[in-house]
Structure formats: C-alpha cells, structure tokens
Amino acid sequence: MTSSVVSAETTRRTPGAIAPAGHAPATGAQEMSCRPEQAPPEDLSHLRVVPARHPGRAVLAVVVGLVVAAVLYSFVTNPRWEWGVVAEWFFAESIIRGLLETLKLTLLAGAVGFGLGLLLALMRLSPSTLISGVSWTFSWIFRSTPLLVQLLLWYNLGYLYEQVRLGNPFTGQAVFEARTSDLMTPLLAAVLGLGLHQAAYAAEMIRGGILSVDQGQLEAASALGIPARDRSLRIVMPQAMRAILPPAFNEIIGLVKGTSIVYVLAHAELFFTIQLIYGRTQEVLPMLLVATLWYVVITSALSVAQYYIERHYSKGAVRTLPPTPLQSLRARLARLRPAPTGAAA
Amino acid sequence: MNLLTLLRRPDRDARAQNRYPAGRSADAAPDRAGTDPASPRGGQVEIRGVHKSFGDLEVLRGIDLSISPGSVTAILGPSGSGKSTLLRTINHLEPLTRGLISVDGEVIGYRRDGDLLHELHERQVLRQRAAIGMVFQSFNLFAHMTALANVAEAPRRALGVPRREAEARARELLDLVGLAEKAEVYPRQLSGGQQQRVAIARALALDPKVLLFDEPTSALDPELVEEVLAVIRSLARAGTTLVIVTHEVPFARDIADTVVFMDHGRIVEQGPPAEVLDHPRHERTRAFLHRVRTGLEASPSVPDAPTDLPHHLPEDH
Ligand SMILES: Nc1ncnc2c1ncn2[C@@H]1O[C@H](COP(=O)(O)OP(=O)(O)O)[C@@H](O)[C@H]1O
Numbered sequence: 001m002t003s004s005v006v007s008a009e010t011t012r013r014t015p016g017a018i019a020p021a022g023h024a025p026a027t028g029a030q031e032m033s034c035r036p037e038q039a040p041p042e043d044l045s046h047l048r049v050v051p052a053r054h055p056g057r058a059v060l061a062v063v064v065g066l067v068v069a070a071v072l073y074s075f076v077t078n079p080r081w082e083w084g085v086v087a088e089w090f091f092a093e094s095i096i097r098g099l100l101e102t103l104k105l106t107l108l109a110g111a112v113g114f115g116l117g118l119l120l121a122l123m124r125l126s127p128s129t130l131i132s133g134v135s136w137t138f139s140w141i142f143r144s145t146p147l148l149v150q151l152l153l154w155y156n157l158g159y160l161y162e163q164v165r166l167g168n169p170f171t172g173q174a175v176f177e178a179r180t181s182d183l184m185t186p187l188l189a190a191v192l193g194l195g196l197h198q199a200a201y202a203a204e205m206i207r208g209g210i211l212s213v214d215q216g217q218l219e220a221a222s223a224l225g226i227p228a229r230d231r232s233l234r235i236v237m238p239q240a241m242r243a244i245l246p247p248a249f250n251e252i253i254g255l256v257k258g259t260s261i262v263y264v265l266a267h268a269e270l271f272f273t274i275q276l277i278y279g280r281t282q283e284v285l286p287m288l289l290v291a292t293l294w295y296v297v298i299t300s301a302l303s304v305a306q307y308y309i310e311r312h313y314s315k316g317a318v319r320t321l322p323p324t325p326l327q328s329l330r331a332r333l334a335r336l337r338p339a340p341t342g343a344a345a
Numbered sequence: 346m347n348l349l350t351l352l353r354r355p356d357r358d359a360r361a362q363n364r365y366p367a368g369r370s371a372d373a374a375p376d377r378a379g380t381d382p383a384s385p386r387g388g389q390v391e392i393r394g395v396h397k398s399f400g401d402l403e404v405l406r407g408i409d410l411s412i413s414p415g416s417v418t419a420i421l422g423p424s425g426s427g428k429s430t431l432l433r434t435i436n437h438l439e440p441l442t443r444g445l446i447s448v449d450g451e452v453i454g455y456r457r458d459g460d461l462l463h464e465l466h467e468r469q470v471l472r473q474r475a476a477i478g479m480v481f482q483s484f485n486l487f488a489h490m491t492a493l494a495n496v497a498e499a500p501r502r503a504l505g506v507p508r509r510e511a512e513a514r515a516r517e518l519l520d521l522v523g524l525a526e527k528a529e530v531y532p533r534q535l536s537g538g539q540q541q542r543v544a545i546a547r548a549l550a551l552d553p554k555v556l557l558f559d560e561p562t563s564a565l566d567p568e569l570v571e572e573v574l575a576v577i578r579s580l581a582r583a584g585t586t587l588v589i590v591t592h593e594v595p596f597a598r599d600i601a602d603t604v605v606f607m608d609h610g611r612i613v614e615q616g617p618p619a620e621v622l623d624h625p626r627h628e629r630t631r632a633f634l635h636r637v638r639t640g641l642e643a644s645p646s647v648p649d650a651p652t653d654l655p656h657h658l659p660e661d662h
C-alpha cells in the first residue's frame with residue numbers, strides 16, 4: 001500500500017521535474033532575443049579552434065617506443081648476431097645476384113599467376129558451364145597439390161615425358177622436337193610451378209573482387225550499349241581493384257618469400273645462395289639475417305607501392321581521400337612553424 | 346537550337362532492316378506542340394502481347410501498349426505489379442517469354458523470321474540499346490568516374506566518339522541538367538538529386554529515341570525530388586519519347602499524355618491523365634490512387650507484392 005503511494009508520487013514528480021528543464025532552452029532563447037537591445041553582439045571572429053588532445057595516445061607512443069628500443073638494443077648489442085658478418089655479406093656480389101634472381105622469379109611467376117588468374121576468374125564467371133567448369137577444375141587441382149610437389153613434378157617432367165614433339169598433323173613431320181629435360185630448366189620449372197599455383201589463388205581473389213562490384217554498375221553499362229570488353233575492363237575491374245588489391249599484395253609478398261622454396265631445384269635465388277654460403281662458412285645466423293633483411297627491404301618497397309596504388313583506386317569510392325603520410329608530415333611541419341613566415345621562406 | 350541533336354548518330358538510318366509492324370510509325374506521329382515534324386526524333390514503341398515469367402512466376406501477363414513518337418507515358422501501379430520488368434524488356438535487359446517489342450519498327454532483341462523470333466547477338470542488342478536510354482531508381486552512376494566521365498563513357502565506348510568530342514558534348518549535357526560546375530566531381534560527392542541528374546545526362550548522351558525512367562525519384566529525399574522532375578519536364582517537349590514509371594501522381598498528371606495503370610502484370614487501364622487519374626473506371630485504380638494520396642504507396646522500397654505473386658527474389662532495385 002505504502003509503496004504504491006510512493007511510486008505514484010515519484011511518477012507524478014518526475015514529469016514535473018523534467019518540465020522546467022525542457023523549457024529552459026526556450027527561456028534562454030527569449031533572453032538571447034532580448035539581449036541585442038542591451039548590448040551589441042559579441043564579435044566572435046577572433047575565436048581559434050584547438051584540436052582535441054589525446055593524452056592516451058602519447059602514453060601508448062612512449063610504451064611502444066620503449067619496447068622497440070629494447071628489442072633494437074638487444075639486436076645491436078648481442079654479439080651472436082655477428083653484425084660484422086652481416087655487413088660484410090649484405091652487398092656481396094653473389095648475394096646481389098641471388099637477390100636479382102629472386103626478383104626475376106617473383107616477377108615472372110607473378111605475371112603468370114595474375115595474368116592467368118584474371119583469365120580464370122573471368123572464365124569462372126562465364127555463363128557457359130563448360131568454361132566455368134574448366135576454370136573451377138584448374139583451381140581445384142592447383143590448390144589441392146602441395147607447391148613442393150608441383151615444383152618437383154615440373155622439374156622432373158622429363159622422367160614422365162621424355163620428348164616434347166610438335167608435329168605437322170598431316171605429314172607427321174616434326175616441326176619442333178626436343179628432349180624435355182633440356183627444355184625444363186630450373187628457372188622454367190620454378191616459374192611454371194610458382195605461377196600456376198599462384199594463378200589458382202589469384203583467380204579466386206579476383207573473382208571475389210568482381211563479385212563485390214554492385215550489379216547495378218553492369219546493368220547500367222549494358223543499358224548504355226557499352227560492349228562486354230569495356231564493361232569488364234573499364235567499369236567492373238577498376239572498382240573490383242579496391243577489393244582485390246589488399247589480398248593481392250598479400251599474395252605478391254608471400255610470393256617473394258615463397259620463391260625461397262625453389263632452393264629444392266638448386267636454382268640460385270637469394271635463399272639458395274645464402275644456404276650455399278653458410279654451408280661453407282658455418283655463419284648460419286648472420287647469413288639468415290642477410291636474407292631476412294633483403295626480404296624486409298623488398299616487402300617494405302611493395303608496401304609503399306600498395307599504399308599508393310590502393311589510394312589511386314579508391315578515387316570516387318571515398319568522399320575525400322585522406323592525406324598521404326608525406327602530405328600530413330608537411331602539414332604538421334607547417335603547423336609547427338610560426339604563422340607569418342611566408343616572406344621569410 | 347536543340348542541344349540533343351548535336352551528336353549525330355551515323356548508324357541511325359541503317360536500322361531499318363528489321364521492321365515490324367510495317368510502316369506504322371509515320372502516320373502514328375501525334376500532333377503535338379514542340380515536336381518538329383521535319384526531324385521526328387522520338388521513337389515509336391510497340392509492345393505486343395508481351396509475357397514474361399521468372400521460372401513459375403508470371404510477372405507480365407500479356408501487355409499491349411502503343412507509345413507514339415515524342416509522347417510522354419507515365420506508368421503507375423502497386424509495387425510488384427511488373428512496371429520495372431516491363432521497362433526492362435523495352436531495352437532487352439530482360440528477354441521476353443512471349444510477344445514482341447519494337448521501336449520504330451525494329452524488333453528489339455530478336456530477329457523475326459516468319460513466326461520465329463531468333464534472339465540477336467549481344468553486339469546487335471547493344472547497338473539497339475544505344476537508341477534507348479534508361480534512368481534507374483538507384484542512379485547506378487559509375488562510382489570510379491567523375492560526372493563528366495560518366496556522361497562521356499557511353500558515346501566513347503558504344504559509338505566510338507573521340508574523347509574530346511564526347512567530353513565537350515558531356516559538358517553541354519551537364520549544363521543542360523544544371524550541373525556544369527560539378528563536371529570533375531565523383532558521384533559519391535554529389536547529392537542524390539544531383540546524381541540522378543547526372544544519370545539523366547548520361548542517358549541523353551547517346552541521343553536516344555526513347556528514354557525509360559524507372560522511378561527516378563523514389564530513392565530521393567522529398568526536397569530533392571523536384572529538381573529531378575524539373576529536368577524530366579524540360580525533356581518532355583524536346584521530341585524524345587519518354588516512358589516514366591513513377592509514384593508522383595501530380596507530376597504524371599502534369600506531364601503525361603498517357604497514363605497507364607498496371608496491376609498483377611496486366612494493364613488495367615490507360616488513357617489521358619484526366620481520365621485515368623481523375624475519373625478512373627476500375628476499382629483497383631481508384632484504390633491505388635487513394636493509397637498513393639494517403640501516402641501508403643509512396644515508397645516502393647518496401648515492396649508489397651500482391652498475394653498471388655509470391656516473392657521469389659528480392660526486388661531488383
Ligand atoms: N530477376 C527476377 N527473378 C525473379 N523474380 C523477379 C525478378 N525481377 C522481378 N521479379 C518479380 O517480378 C515481380 C514484378 O517485379 P517488378 O517488375 O520489379 O515490379 P514493380 O517495378 O512494379 O514494383 C515481383 O514480384 C518481383 O519479385
């Protein structure tokens with residue numbers, strides 16, 4: 001009984017308590033409208049905007065900085081890393097030759113992988129069951145076989161098929177004839193193995209990108225009478241690139257390091273060269289460090305490229321592009337400098 | 346000086362090989378103010394016995410409609426009644442199940458051989474589509490291209506117009522829809538109304554004989570509707586045949602020569618706006634108009650299909 005009285009009272013009181021507060025702005029507005037008669041409006045043009053401070057970020061920056069410094073310190077001071085050996089070998093001619101070979105492999109396998117991948121993706125999206133089936137089967141086979149097996153199979157193709165022979169079907173005369181083992185150099189086996197394997201993955205990635213583009217874009221293009229080729233290359237692909245690029249760079253970076261698997265074919269890329277050297281000198285750790293540092297250099301260059309390429313393809317997709325790191329650095333520096341230095345500069 | 350005639354289409358005279366029905370378009374030309382009889386640019390659209398099914402779902406159930414050159418036809422009807430599908434069959438975005446559609450006597454999407462209709466190759470369909478512009482409810486502007494590039498793209502790719510020429514023409518068209526200063530802006534940086542105006546300019550760039558509008562203002566905020574309707578009004582007396590699916594009844598009354606009311610995949614009634622909108626003969630038309638006036642049928646973004654047309658797929662907005 002009592003409690004119900006209390007609650008009834010509270011409910012009665014609550015709206016009453018809200019009401020004056022709700023009216024407050026109105027009274028404020030009335031005051032404002034009266035004020036001009038008493039005093040001229042305040043000139044607000046001198047007000048300055050101060051960006052919000054983020055003390056949490058500063059603390060985090062200090063913590064991260066300390067951790068990084070500690071790790072770097074151990075790297076530099078621990079004598080077992082043998083930085084002298086690293087410096088001695090880093091630009092050695094054999095290493096540079098291996099590095100170039102790695103880059104060449106990446107480039108060739110990447111070109112095969114992404115070129116064929118694009119073709120496979122388009123085939124997979126074809127309305128023809130036969131064509132899309134061929135593409136599906138390719139991806140299925142090359143994704144299910146271990147890369148190492150593929151490389152060894154390509155390299156040992158001569159064992160399976162001794163001769164490659166291209167004949168004139170009418171006369172039976174050979175136009176081209178060669179022993180498979182002469183044709184199948186380690187480089188070719190590596191490019192085929194890495195490239196075809198890459199193509200199977202690239203195809204799915206590119207297909208995903210294409211599927212992410214709004215169907216209305218294709219429809220509008222068809223309604224405008226734009227031919228199929230231009231619809232794919234000018235309307236769909238540029239928009240699909242936004243979804244394709246991040247995983248594509250993942251794959252390319254993976255490929256750079258993945259080329260090291262080619263050491264099984266005794267092809268003298270970076271990693272194979274490194275192994276040769278430490279096999280001789282027994283300086284295993286510093287040599288691995290040399291290889292790692294070079295992979296870091298390549299990956300860093302690729303990451304920077306990725307940033308700018310992604311930026312290029314996000315044109316139109318975001319309302320305003322964020323500034324590049326360089327641009328924001330310049331803006332920061334400009335803010336640090338005292339304002340009226342235009343003439344002095 | 347009509348801006349729309351600046352871009353000549355070289356192959357327009359070459360489209361007469363495949364006529365149906367023979368020789369109707371000439372005497373069917375209406376007596377209209379503003380239509381220049383010396384250069385009738387609007388297309389005559391004939392829709393004959395058109396049926397369209399999606400699997401078991403019959404969406405169009407025998408549509409007959411004759412649209413005269415340069416006229417304005419407004420199509421009204423409840424959501425799910427098949428208006429979009431009908432519009433999309435006119436430029437063969439949807440193939441027909443039965444029936445025939447022709448523009449200026451040329452059968453769209455098919456080659457007629459006696460009683461057989463052979464579906465045309467894509468290349469030929471694309472050529473036909475260049476004469477039939479379409480404006481979508483959701484604009485469908487190419488998001489990665491500036492407004493100018495959007496408008497210039499189709500003339501360049503479909504007709505092979507050189508870039509500079511196509512862009513000069515695109516600027517004129519953007520000016521025509523009041524967006525000359527937005528040429529270098531990307532679609533996402535434009536308001537909905539501005540995007541739709543760019544889309545209209547894009548459809549005009551091919552100098553079409555027929556322009557199809559599929560609820561051009563349904564995706565827009567109320568205050569943006571009028572700027573788009575104003576652009577469409579300005580096209581109404583320029584000679585191009587306009588077919589407009591719309592829920593804007595006052596606009597339809599104002600602009601249309603013929604109002605078509607569709608329901609359940611059929612045309613329930615058609616006639617001048619004064620008849621269909623002000624003195625509808627059918628109960629279904631009356632009920633629909635009442636619903637539109639009371640705001641119940643304003644936005645088709647919430648589709649309410651008639652009970653006997655089950656929704657197999659979401660609508661293609
Ligand atoms: N591609 C499609 N597949 C299956 N059903 C569809 C398809 N397109 C439209 N429909 C169906 O056809 C009917 C008519 O659709 P639509 O022409 O879009 O109607 P309206 O434009 O009048 O609202 C709806 O029931 C819709 O679900």
Ligand SMILES: [Mg+2]
Nearest residue numbers: 428429430560
């Ligand atoms: Mg619709």
